[in-house]
Amino acid sequence: MTFALLLLIPLAASGLTAISRERRAMEAIHLLSALGGFAAAVLLAGEVLSRGTTSCWSGFLYADSLSALVVLLGSFVYLACAPYAIGYFRTDEANQVFGTEENPHEHLAKLRKYFTLTPLFAFSMSLVAVAGNLGVMWVAVEGTTLASIFLVTFYGRPTSLEAAWKYAMIAGVGLSMALFGTILVYYAAQHSTGGESLSALNWAVLVGGAARFDRTVTRLAFILVLLGYGAKAGIAPMHTWKPDAYSEAPVPVAALMAVSVLNCALYALARFYVLTVNCLGPAFPSQLLILFGLLSIGIAAPFILVQRNYRRLLAYSSIDQGGIMVLGLGFGGVLGPLGMLLHMTFHSVTKPLLFFCAGNAQQQTGNDSLKKTAGGLLHALPVSAPMFLMATLAITGTPPFSMFQSEFTVMRAGFAGQHEGMAILFVALLVAIFAGFFYHIAQLVLGPASGPPQRETCRWKTYPVVALSVLVVVMGFWLPAPVYALVEGAARIVTSTPAVHP
Amino acid sequence: MYFWQDPQFGDRMITLMAAFVLVLQITMVAQRWLITNIRAFAVQSLLLAGIANTVAYFNHAPHIYAAAALTLVLKAILLPVFLRRLVARIEIRQEIEPLVNVPLSVIISGLLTMLAYVVAEPLRAASGPGDSAALGHNTLPVAIALFLIGFFMMVSRRKALTQVLALLSLENGLFLAAISLTYGMPLIIELGIFFDVLVAVMILAILVYRIRETFDSMDVSRLSRLKG
């Protein structure tokens, strides 16, 4: 039932917007679907918390704490983006980004594209998390790519076309690698359990039989899956599409991709990680994960230091964040996965805030270049600009904001797992990233006013910012117990320690 | 018993067809005419359908017939036709000089094939030889080779359309792997994959068309405005 709600609401929304002729109608449907989706996600989380796992259609759809967490976060971001998107596109229309007022029909077409494709995107994201079958999961991940390509080309600029092409190609290659990996796992499963059937790829079955998998096949499979879903998550060196796509897509899309795509890809990776650990033990996957995690952070750092465009800056930041999560997974132990999933949670709340502030800044100044903008944004955006600075502190893991807790947990995992050298390198890179990030944003926000002081008019754009800011501050000191329970349960699944149920 | 019931014969057939598939892949690397590439891809897909049929026949796995049929319809007929239309629309016949020249590309393809064998070796060892379940397992190296060579084509070719073709041939490698290793993924998943491929090709085609319009060229290496 809950599954049905979760999956059907976005599909329905997409269908309705496709046929609706009225802008307000589209916006209304969009908002409602976002609310409904979030409600469904909360329901699912509730069921999982009470019953441990839930599934239907003979395990075709399956949800444990891990999937529930990912679904919850995804639908939360979707919910946060919905009102912002309304304000964002209205402003675009006002600034005549879609061309002049002559052809309102064209505007509608543009908007419909967004309001139709985004729910599909949301649908496939939810499917990724609740698919009990790794093959279906792959199909769903591919679905997210297909749904988002045309969102990247939204503005139809040559550059957005370029970004979309690169995105499509890299994601395509990556996902074929992931598929290859999935096939190999299926082969291994068949070989150990015998009998080719749909259920052979079901998580519940696989995790049981993983210990008997053929080791060589599993190694190969893990490598392919790591590269494949890594490309989707934007782990270096498969990260190259990210800055282009994020800086070209409309801000709400960028926010959705930066959080949900990352979450989904890492979710998939985590599933295969568990299988691999059950078969090979932690050593082999850990060294690869640590390598790629540090590589991502290390690649992100210099680009953040000498960045010229603040939306690309955000993209590199999310490469860095992805790296941190992968690193946490790699450090392993009890703390590593916990740190990773906490980081995923906190990141899903903080990153949209950054994107919204950046979007407001861009629509205010008309460009997203750090060089062209004189600074003193504080006077033009009395609400968003200071929040931009605060969010910067939050995303760079500055206490008292919550991402410090998760990063600290990852560090602890590193030291607990005798990876001192790696952990120290990690800390050093974090400092460098903070330096670049904070320097650029402070230059942008502070300084003398360039024009007369203004007020932020569009409430659709400021309220989400304020709401998220409050949430970010609160989370720094207090995390709702159910959410933490969900995270911890998820961490248990990843560390494959048996969960204790009340 | 008749020879067409002899697993050995089936094994031979499969190996033969797999070899042809590999040859076709290398042909695609070697020459530069778009149309020929598309034709090669069509034939390749046809052979894959053949392999699938054989496996289905000898292993009495009906759902693989479905996969074979899908391959035949989709990859061997629909997509080639569609792509030729596209080529006709955008009036580009020949691949401009690839980043890696042809002789070198062929050599590299050879090396990749060897790598594929090296990688596949332990897996063949894993599945005990001789038993009928092992039917067609020896095509796994071919599958990996298809994958790697296709990947290499994506790296070395400049035309957007050729990259699409390369991606498709890479997918063929996966299909071959699926067939030869696991006698096909569960049908529902196969369907999903085929659906995805179809949609992907549509989208990519649209992108190709747009690129052609916007940059009035299909040279991907011109798409380098976004830096840093």
Added chain:
Amino acid sequence: MIERFVSVIGQAAMVLLFSPLIAGLGKALKARLQTRRGPGVLQPYRDLYKLLRKGMVIPDTASWIFPLTPFVLFSTTLLAGLLIPAVSAQAPLSLFGGVLAVVYLLALGRFFLALGGLDAGTPFGGLGSSREMTISAIAEPALMLAVFTVALGAGSTNLSSMAKAAVGQSWHFLAPSQMLAFAALFIVLIAETGRIPVDNPATHLELTMIHEAMILEYSGPYLALIEWSAAMKQMVLMTLLINVFFPYGLSADASPLGMTVSILLFAAKLAALASAVVLVETANAKLRLFRVPELLAVAFVLSALALISTFLFGSRG
């Protein structure tokens, strides 16, 4: 208790009354060495008496720092004089502070003197203060290190115990560390009391003068107090030098005979040291201001050597 009080009064009186005599002695001897007749030995007393009776002009640019300075200077110097053993090994107020207190009391006086120099706002005053603070600052490490060297031997910074420790051992001043420390302190003495080759008390030439420049604006009783303090400071430092290195004859008991003997000895030692200073003064020419640091560097090196030699030659102190 009562004899403690007596000793305080006694030493205060001695410092107050003898210090001008030492200054006069120096001047007279110097004149003789330069084959002049020069003023009498008692000339400083006459000067002080005259100045005290005169009226004075307070610059209208000066603030309350200006009148405050002479009093601070006077009392700090006198107090320093009460912390060091002069005739008796037991300095009257020895408990109130050791050698560090002496150094820092003098520093306090100097601090205010320099402010007084700046207060009137004349370029000469500023020049004087600047140079005074500079030279005293770079003289400090040598002074401290030498003092430490001696204190280490005695295991205390308390001057009385230092003196007593020194009394204990015979020919103790021949220890290399003692000699070196003495040499260092002698240089510091010259710098601190503003004698040639560091400063020339007899000149008012702006290129050379240091101490005199600070007090140009003072006149009458204030000037008297400052001059008197200068004389007392000189005596204090000399006493310090003498009784730390050559404490012979410091009376342990307060018997009249012992007192008189030690007073005479003390006077003799002072006279000797004063004449040594005068000899140096007449034998040398004044150094350029920026050559002075080199001289004080020598002093620092000497005291460092003294320190090292304390355990190099094993003789503790």
Added chain:
Amino acid sequence: MWPLRELYSAGLGAFALGIAGGIAAHFGLRSAQRISSLFSVFALIGSLLEGAAAVGGLRSGGAILWAVPSGVPYLTYVVRLDALSSFFVLTLALVGAGVAVYSAGYGKHGAAAKNPALFGALLNLLLAAITLVFTAGDVMFFLIAWEAMVAAAYFLVVTDHEQAESRNGGMLYILMSRAGTGMLFVGFLLLAAPAGSTDFRALHFTGQHLPGGFGSLAFLLLFLGFGVKAGIIPLHIWLPAAHPVAPSNISALMSGIMIKAGIYGMARVFFDFYGALPVWAGMIVLLVGVISALLGVLYALMEHDLKRLLAYHSIENIGIILMGFGAAMLFRSYGHPDLAALALIAGLFHTLNHAIFKSLLFLGAGSVLHATHTRNMEEMGGLIRRMPATALYFLIGAVAISGLPPLNGFVSEWLTYQALLGGFGATTEIARVAFPIAGALLALTAALAAACFVKAFGIAFLALPRSASAAQARETAPAMRAGMAMLALCCVLLGLGATWFLPVFDPITNQAFGIAAGHRLVSGNGAILSAGSAASGTVSTLMLAVTLVALSALPLIIWLIWGRRGRSVTGPTWDCGLPGLTSENEYTATAFSKPLRMIFSVLFRPRREIQAEYEISPYYPKAIHFESEIEPTFEKNVYEPLKDGILRVARRVRWIQAGSLHAYLAYIFVTLILLLLFAVRG
């Protein structure tokens, strides 16, 4: 029983009210305007309550106040008020109270006036954060409080963010702090990894048992990490950049108490987390102390920006404190707990004293800045007549910081000397020489500090006004004077009453070395301070002061005997007979420091340009333009190259993302090949 928790919580509550009121008012809550205007009152009440709590903590020797669980198991808000924490909280209380009173008058001036609500909130936040830093009992909570402090201070520094100077100062500050925090992360985690817990009590005396080189590594990282905050050389460069540009009451808080957070951290690590450390550790701390003290005062001497000058003096005094700490560590390594206790007391007491007179001086500088609108000493002068009260308080601060008797600075420096002196007998060869040499250099430092403050006070307050604004200066608001008066009084009391204060250190030394050394330093009738047996020597500031007053009566008497006949007149300044003394021919600050600039030219590398324009002959110059500057050694030779190097590398790396899809695909391809080979091999 002292109501510790209640007092402590109430204090934090007061701060919280200040924060909440300010924020509410900032976001336009009309009714909160009144509350936010009272921010200094909250700060005052909070400081006083915390002070009371600290006194209790010192008496009871420490207790857990709270252990509040957060939503997550790995983070508990443990608040602990042991002797060390209490001492630092006490310091905070004294400084905070003075600054709060001062701010009541100051709030309406300067950049803070643009947004008083937010300013008040941040000021209270800073105080609260520092309190938590001093009392946090868990690594993670400590780091949270620590960074909250950094952030609050940053936003206070950039209060005037329209000025590029304050933007850059703030940026340098927060970047270096973050680098320091990074070191702290690693250091703490190295300590906590074997202990398996992040609670401070679990870390007690665990440091030296760490496996391998980790003990030393953690020690160095923690020392450097806290050193950034304390402003040790060569990690000091943010300090003279950030402190001057902040509003003056904030500068007072930063220099007075915030950098002491670094000292607190060091004390916590050196004497609580670590037992006896190897000798080299103590030597490093001692050496860094000496260098910071000497270079700090030398750079201060070259400054003519009053607030930068004070900032450099903070570096100097941190150095003096570290001399005490280093000596204490060495003594513990050599097994002399009594001397170690003496040295530790010297360091901690100087921490308190510096906190008080430095904030006093910064507040004074703030009044001057507010009266003359300039920080450049060359444009001040003659203020003693226009702002007599400020001048008096500044003079007291100047005497105290120069370590002159009988004020508090003298006492702590005296203790430091005695400790260093004790080192000679107590240690072996290298340390043996190092101790007296350090003492001598401490003497040099103190003397140079005196010179510097003769300059500061003499040029800024004495003689003739050097600019129109200085001529029209007005005495500051009563509240501001009251704040300074409180701190000045503390200087005097802690100087004269040192012997009655010292027992405060008993629980601390007891905690660290197992001996309550504080009261042992008091001998005789209670007014005499003695350095104990090992390095004997006595001093009594109180008696010295009394005798000084008594003796200064003597010249009066003498004068009354003879001098009555001469009458004193106030006349034009003689100035060697040169007519018409004007402010142009006064001695300038530059000229005052000239001799030292020449003597230490090796360090300063001064550059001077003199351009003279002549009309008739070279003997009649029309105008002479003189320009002199010294080379900022560390900025130019260490930090600039470092920054440039990093950025150059970063720019090089950018070619990875050159826009070519083929390159991007190639990365993946190569990675795949390599990993396949790796998989096959393994």
